[in-house]
Amino acid sequence: MSTLLRIAIQKSGRLQEGSLELLKESGLSFSNGKDQLKTQARNFPVEVLFLRDDDIPQYVEDKVADVGIVGENIFAEKKKQNQIVKRLDFAKCRLAMAVPRSENYTGVKWLHGKNIATSYPEIVKGFLAKHGVEAGIHEISGSVEIAPGIGLADAICDIVSTGSTLLSNGLKEVEVVMQSEAVIIANPNLDAEKQKILDKLLFRIEAVKKAKNNKYILMNIPNDAIDKITSVIPGMKSPTIIPLARQGWSSLHSVVDENDFWEKIDQLRGFGAEGILVVPIEKMIV
Ligand SMILES: Nc1ncnc2c1ncn2[C@@H]1O[C@H](COP(=O)(O)OP(=O)(O)OP(=O)(O)O)[C@@H](O)[C@H]1O
Ligand SMILES: O=P(O)(O)OC[C@H]1O[C@H](OP(=O)(O)OP(=O)(O)O)[C@H](O)[C@@H]1O
Ligand SMILES: [Mg+2]
Numbered sequence: 001m002s003t004l005l006r007i008a009i010q011k012s013g014r015l016q017e018g019s020l021e022l023l024k025e026s027g028l029s030f031s032n033g034k035d036q037l038k039t040q041a042r043n044f045p046v047e048v049l050f051l052r053d054d055d056i057p058q059y060v061e062d063k064v065a066d067v068g069i070v071g072e073n074i075f076a077e078k079k080k081q082n083q084i085v086k087r088l089d090f091a092k093c094r095l096a097m098a099v100p101r102s103e104n105y106t107g108v109k110w111l112h113g114k115n116i117a118t119s120y121p122e123i124v125k126g127f128l129a130k131h132g133v134e135a136g137i138h139e140i141s142g143s144v145e146i147a148p149g150i151g152l153a154d155a156i157c158d159i160v161s162t163g164s165t166l167l168s169n170g171l172k173e174v175e176v177v178m179q180s181e182a183v184i185i186a187n188p189n190l191d192a193e194k195q196k197i198l199d200k201l202l203f204r205i206e207a208v209k210k211a212k213n214n215k216y217i218l219m220n221i222p223n224d225a226i227d228k229i230t231s232v233i234p235g236m237k238s239p240t241i242i243p244l245a246r247q248g249w250s251s252l253h254s255v256v257d258e259n260d261f262w263e264k265i266d267q268l269r270g271f272g273a274e275g276i277l278v279v280p281i282e283k284m285i286v
Pocket of ligand 3: 052053054
């Protein structure tokens with residue numbers, strides 16, 4: 001039987017949709033029936049296992065799975081012999097300390113002697129040690145934000161994104177412990193065949209990621225602005241410039257980074273660009 005790379009993804013929850021979408025955008029096609037715990041791609045040597053996210057680092061360390069998609073927070077908490085091989089730009093959040101809004105929080109030392117409820121005891125331990133603070137850690141597996149309100153703890157350390165869960169539980173964020181996003185973790189000792197499949201997959205994922213971070217841009221520009229405009233949007237090698245039927249004008253095609261997109265648009269308009277069209281890119285291979 002030919003080698004399959006086993007990828008563990010979350011069975012249900014915040015990471016599941018993004019993980020499946022990423023694999024599909026990378027060209028893998030599979031049937032994922034609702035209660036299926038395992039599926040094999042039809043067109044790529046990959047098998048997908050659907051698991052609880054907390055269990056994934058252990059499975060990857062034990063080689064039950066070869067790679068996994070988890071939040072960086074879970075990777076940091078579990079401290080397994082795995083390595084991050086790709087950051088994925090989704091499920092972005094932070095792990096933060098929060099206390100009841102009425103508390104006069106004065107700094108990390110405020111936590112000294114207090115009780116902290118969290119699902120991330122190892123990360124909290126590390127944070128407290130770094131700041132020379134001693135506090136009790138009360139490990140709970142979910143609904144952490146409720147802990148201070150029911151007298152279970154003085155503070156919490158949990159995932160924050162918009163902050164609305166903290167707000168609705170009468171808490172305020174006081175320390176950011178770590179930033180997190182979805183990552184691919186891998187067992188560092190994959191055999192050569194599996195490593196080859198992983199490299200091929202990572203190459204595709206990079207193309208998908210790059211495409212999401214860039215836009216294809218087309219515009220009409222006066223010929224005397226070609227040099228200035230080319231310096232603003234150099235493109236992948238250089239922009240494509242095609243003369244228009246109208247004298248003195250050209251059509252310019254290029255690629256721009258999503259991050260400084262609007263700033264560039266302002267500059268281009270300042271140089272006389274007109275009829276600017278912006279088109280999403282599906283894959284980008286540099
Ligand atoms: N509000 C959020 N915004 C962005 N990312 C989040 C948010 N909440 C969680 N995450 C990220 O998604 C991961 C999975 O979150 P989820 O709430 O689905 O976990 P879970 O309930 O522990 O799931 P499981 O049942 O698999 O154990 C977290 O570890 C974190 O990295
Ligand atoms: O800052 P916010 O945008 O409010 O997000 C933070 C919340 O999101 C997550 O829970 P989730 O909604 O996934 O529910 P869960 O309790 O099932 O984990 C996390 O555990 C926080 O409670
Ligand atoms: Mg979990």
